Amino acid sequence: MNGVLDNIIMNDNSTLRQQAISLRGKGKTFRQISRELNIPLGTIHLWTKNVQLTTKQLETIKKSHHNLLIAGRIKAAHKQKKETARQHLVDFKIGEGKIGHAFTQKDLLLIGVALYWGEGFKKDSRLGFANSDPQMIKLFLDWLIKIGNVPRTDIRLRVGVNQAYIKEIDVIQNEWSVTTGIPRTQFQKPFFQKTKHKKQYSSKIKYLGVLRIRVNKQVHFFHQILGMINALKHIAT
Incomplete structure (x- = not known):
């Protein structure tokens, strides 16, 4: 068997x-x-x-080996890219968790002072702030109203854009009005920056220029902000 x-x-x-x-x-x-x-x-x-x-067969095999090598490298690169993206998401979630979603008044106070330290106007004793990020603008306005007790009616906004976008200025100002909740009647005359080229933005990104925030009748709060910034400076000393 x-x-x-x-x-x-x-x-x-x-x-x-x-x-x-x-x-x-x-x-x-x-x-x-x-x-x-x-x-x-x-x-x-x-x-x-x-x-x-045959010589032709050997060349074909050599080409096949080369193609396999390239395919292997592409596959490895794709795998690495996918793993990197996954790790970035993990890190993002960790960072998000460290901040949380509930803020005390003291938290908001410090956030606003730090923002003003970086982007706020510190001359001529007039409170002001400028940025192109809608979310940062909303956060700063929230800070002005909740921490500074600034009336919305005292807030003035001014849009600055690349002069190539002059025809879109009404649309851009309307976008900022919706974002901030501030009516167009409180917008000052826009200003246009001269540049040689019109930068192209992807369809996912809306060009809104830079929004400048000015606040009337807040000299006392302005100097309080400078004092709070000075207090933050001492943390590093």
């Missing part, structure tokens, strides 16, 4: 060997033959090592 099984196995191996030799003779790579016949690469190499290939 064992002899019969041995013959069957030998015949199967002989058939597979002939198939491997035939495929190699057609210019197939070792890896291609291994996948097609489900046989280890070492066995394929042993069976077909004496098969002579």
Whole structure:
């Protein structure tokens, strides 16, 4: 019985060997033959090592190896990019968790002072702030109203844009009005910056220029802000 099984196995191996030799003779790579016949690469190499290939077949195999190498690099790069994006998301969530979503009045006070330290106007004793980020603008206005008790009616806004967007100024001002909740009647005359080229923005990004916030009748609060900034400076000393 064992002899019969041995013959069957030998015949199967002989058939597979002939198939491997035939495929190699057609210019197939070792890896291609291994996948097609489900046989280890070492066995394929042993069976077909004496098969002579034409120059054209060798060039084809060389090109195939090169393409596999490139494909492998692309796959590895894609995998790395995906892993990097995943890690960035994890880090983003960790950072978001450290801040949380509930803020005390003291938290808001410090946030606003830090914003003013970086982007606020510190000369001529008139309270002002400028930025192009709608979310930062909203946060600063919230700070003015809740911490500074600034009436909305005392707030004046002015839009500054690239002169190439002069035709879109009404749309841009309307966007800022909706974002801030401040009516257009409290907007001052826009100013236009001269530039040589009109920067192109992707469809996902709206160009809104820079919004300048000015507040009337807040000299006392302005100097209080400078005092709070000075207090923050002492943290680093």
